Amino acid sequence: MMFRYFLLVVFLGAAAGCSATDNANAPSGQSAPAATAGDLLASQCAYERACAACHDEGLNGAPAVSDREAWAGRSSLWVAVLAEHAKEGYLDMPAGGGDPALSDCEVAAATEYMLSLTHPDRLTD
Numbered sequence: 001m002m003f004r005y006f007l008l009v010v011f012l013g014a015a016a017g018c019s020a021t022d023n024a025n026a027p028s029g030q031s032a033p034a035a036t037a038g039d040l041l042a043s044q045c046a047y048e049r050a051c052a053a054c055h056d057e058g059l060n061g062a063p064a065v066s067d068r069e070a071w072a073g074r075s076s077l078w079v080a081v082l083a084e085h086a087k088e089g090y091l092d093m094p095a096g097g098g099d100p101a102l103s104d105c106e107v108a109a110a111t112e113y114m115l116s117l118t119h120p121d122r123l124t125d
Contacts, residue, residue, distance in 0.1 A: 039109070046110035050097025051086075055114065060092050065117040079115065086111045 047055075058064030063071055074081070086107050089095035096102045097110065 040113075042106070043109035043113040046102060046106040047113040049110075050099040050102055050107070051110050051114060054093070054097075062093060065114060068118075071118045082115070083108060083111045086114075 054060050054062035055065050058067060058070070065071075085093065086097065087095065087104060096107050102110070
């Protein structure tokens with residue numbers, strides 16, 4: 001249950017940072033919603049654009065999102081580490097999944113989507 005809340009806080013924090021311009025355009029005293037269906041679709045699109053080529057099948061040493069064992073032994077800080085690796089690159093993985101056109105917000109969104117694939121049971125606790 002705690003992990004679920006942690007992911008929610010991380011995702012909402014990323015969405016809030018990425019949607020600062022949306023909030024600037026909201027009527028006075030109101031803010032735009034932090035995460036919408038469109039945000040979730042954008043997260044999936046960013047994942048498919050930059051991450052899926054390797055992480056769907058486990059190519060080039062990337063852990064496949066369907067391989068629960070590959071993700072099970074990650075550190076307790078792996079959420080933050082995963083986000084940093086996605087942004088900066090790690091081992092054979094290039095920064096931003098090799099797509100320099102992706103913004104930091106899109107990389108964070110793709111990371112969140114990947115977490116929803118690798119640990120769906122923790123999101124529904």
